[in-house]
Ligand SMILES: Nc1nc2c(ncn2[C@@H]2O[C@H](COP(=O)(O)OP(=O)(O)OP(=O)(O)O)[C@@H](O)[C@H]2O)c(=O)[nH]1
C-alpha cells in the first residue's frame with residue numbers, strides 16, 4: 182500500500198519510492214523520509230490536494246501523486 | 257582582527273536570528289524554510305571580524321538556487337571557519353550538515369539553537385558528550401532571546417586551531433572509489449580537502465561535478481564503477497543513498513548517546529492550530545478571511561483615520577510653519593515655490609500614506625513570523641496545481657504585496673527553474689505598497705463609502721491577471737514539464753513584539769527613505785518641468801514642458817477615459833517609482849484655494865478614477881523591479897516580456913472597464 186491509502190493519523194513504515202519524482206525523492210531523503218523510517222499521515226486535503234505527513238516531530242507536505250508513489254507497510 | 261566566519265545550517269534554524277544578535281543588524285527573519293536567499297555580510301561585535309549569513313541547506317548538494325549559493329561559498333572559501341547552527345529539537349536531521357562540514361575540516365563551532373523548543377518537547381542534549389564525540393566545541397543558545405551569545409564569541413576566539421577532519425568509513429568498495437578519485441584530484445591546488453571533494457562527488461553533488469568538470473570523464477567512470485560494484489554486493493541501492501546511510505548510522509549512534517527524552521510525546525499546540533487552519537473545508541476560507549482582515553485594517557479601520565490625521569498635521573502645521581518661516585526669511589519667490597509646491601507638495605503628498613504602509617508591513621510580518629506562510633502554500637497548492645504552478649509560489653507573491661523586489665528574490669527558494677521563472681514574471685502584478693498611495697488618494701476622493709472593497713478589488717484584479725499569465729505560460733511554453741511541490745511546515749511560533757516591530761520598521765523605513773531621496777528629487781524635477789516651458793519660466797502650467805511631454809502620450813490614453821496631459825505625465829513618472837505618481841499629481845493638481853481632492857474630482861469621474869487605478873496597477877514594473885528581474889532571470893527576453901505583457905494587459909483591461917462602465921451607464 183502507499184501513503185495515500187493510509188487513514189488519517191495512521192502510522193506506517195516507508196518501504197520504497199516507486200513513482201516519486203527524482204527532485205521530490207532527493208528532498209524527502211534530505212528531510213529524513215526514506216526506507217525503514219516511520220511516518221504518520223496527518224491530513225489529506227480535499228479534491229486531490231496535498232497530504233501532510235509527519236516524521237520525527239516535523240511536518241512535511243507533499244502532493245497526492247507523490248504520496249501515491251511512496252510504498253509503506255502498516256505497523 | 258580580520259577573521260571571517262560563515263553561518264551554515266539547516267533552513268529555518270535561526271541562522272539569521274543569530275546573525276542579527278552577533279552583528280547588531282536587522283536582516284530578514286521569518287518562520288519558514290528559505291527566508292534568506294543570498295549571502296549577507298555583517299561586522300561582529302567586539303571587533304571580532306566579519307560574519308557571513310547564508311541560506312539554509314539540508315546537505316551540500318544543492319537543489320534550489322538559494323542552496324547553490326551555499327555550496328558555492330563552501331567551495332570558494334575552503335578555510336573559512338564555520339559557525340554551524342542546528343535546531344536542537346531536530347538534532348538527527350541537522351547533524352547531516354554538521355558531519356559533512358566536519359569531513360571538510362574541523363574548523364567548526366557547533367551552536368545548539370532552539371534549546372527552549374527542545375526542552376518543551378522533553379528533549380535534553382548532553383553538550384559535553386556531544387562535544388567530545390565530535391571533537392569540536394558545542395554551545396547551547398536561544399538565538400531569538402539572545403541567550404548564550406557571549407559563549408559564542410568565546411568559542412569563535414578559540415576556533416583557529418586546525419585539527420584533522422572527521423573520517424567516516426564508507427565500506428571497502430566506496431573507500432576504493434574515494435582513493436582513486438583523490439589520486440586524480442591530486443594536482444588540484446589549494447586548501448580544499450580532496451577526500452571531502454571525492455565523497456561529495458560520489459554522492460552526486462552537482463556543484464562539485466561542475467567544478468571538477470575538467471577531469472570529469474575519468475572520475476565519472478570511477479563513480480559508475482563504484483556504484484555498479486556496490487549494487488552487485490548490496491542489491492538495488494544508489495551510491496548517494498549508501499553514503500547517506502553510513503552517516504545516518506553514525507549520527508544515530510551519537511544521538512543515542514547524547515539525547516535524553518523526558519516526556520511522552522503529546523499533541524503539540526502547532527498540530528492543534530493546523531487541524532483548524534489546514535482543515536479540509538475551512539483552510540481556504542480562513543486564508544481568504546485573513547487576507548480580507550488585512551485589507552480592512554490597512555484601509556478602513558486604522559489606516560485611513562491615521563492618514564487623515566497626518567494629512568491635517570502636514571497641511572495645517574508643517575506647511576504653514578514653512579510658509580511663515582520662508583516669509584520671515586524673505587527668500588525669493590522661486591525658492592519659495594520650489595519648497596512649498598515642489599517639495600512639500602510632492603513629498604508630503606506621498607508621506608501622508610505612511611500609516612497605511614506601516615500597517616500593511618506589520619500585517620505581512622505577522623504572517624511571516626508566525627509560521628502561517630507555509631500553511632498558505634499548503635491550502636493553496638491544489639488551486640495552483642490547476643494553474644500549472646505550485647503552492648510555494650504564494651510566498652514570493654505575498655511578499656510582493658509589500659514590495660516586488662524582495663518578492664522576486666524570494667522566488668529563489670522555489671526548486672524548479674520553471675516554476676521560479678513563472679513566479680518572477682507574475683510578481684509585478686502583485687500590488688506593492690508603492691501603489692497603495694495612488695489607491696489611497698483616489699479612494700479618498702471618489703469611493704469614501706467602500707474604501708476597503710475598492711482596494712481589495714484592485715489587489716484581486718492583479719492576482720487574476722497574474723494567474724492568467726501563469727496559466728498561459730504553463731499551457732504553452734512550459735507545457736512539457738509539470739510542477740512539483742514539497743514543503744516543510746515549521747511549528748508555529750508566537751511572534752515577538754521586538755521582531756515584529758523591527759521587521760515592520762526595516763521595511764517601512766525603505767518607504768520613508770525613498771520619500772527623502774527619489775521622491776524628493778523627482779518632485780523637484782517635476783516641479784521644474786511645470787514651472788518652465790518653451791515660453792520661459794513661471795509659465796502657466798498648461799504651457800509647461802511637462803504639459804507638452806504629457807500631451808504626446810495623452811491621445812493614446814483617450815480611449816481609456818483619462819486622455820489628459822496631467823494623467824499621461826503622472827503615468828510616465830510612475831516608472832521611476834509608483835509613489836511618484838502621487839507626488840506628480842500633488843504638484844500638478846495643486847491650486848492655492850481648492851484642495852487637490854476637489855480638483856481631482858473635476859478631471860476624473862469615479863469610473864475613470866477606477867480605470868486609472870487599474871492602469872497604475874498593471875502597466876509597468878518600477879525601475880527597481882525591472883533591474884532585479886533582469887538580474888534574477890538572467891534574461892532580457894523575459895524581462896521585456898513582463899513589461900510588455902503588463903502594458904498590453906493594462907490597456908485592454910482598463911479599456912474594457914471604461915467601455916463596459918459607460919455602456920452600463922456609470923459616469
Ligand atoms: N523558540 C525559538 N525560536 C527561534 C529561536 N531562534 C530563532 N527562532 C525563530 O525561528 C524562526 C526562523 O529564524 P531565522 O533566523 O529566520 O532562521 P534562518 O535559519 O535564518 O532561516 P532561513 O533563512 O530560512 O534558512 C524565526 O521565527 C525565529 O523567530 C530560538 O532559539 N527559539
Ligand SMILES: [Mg+2]
Nearest residue numbers: 271272291292
Ligand atoms: Mg535566514
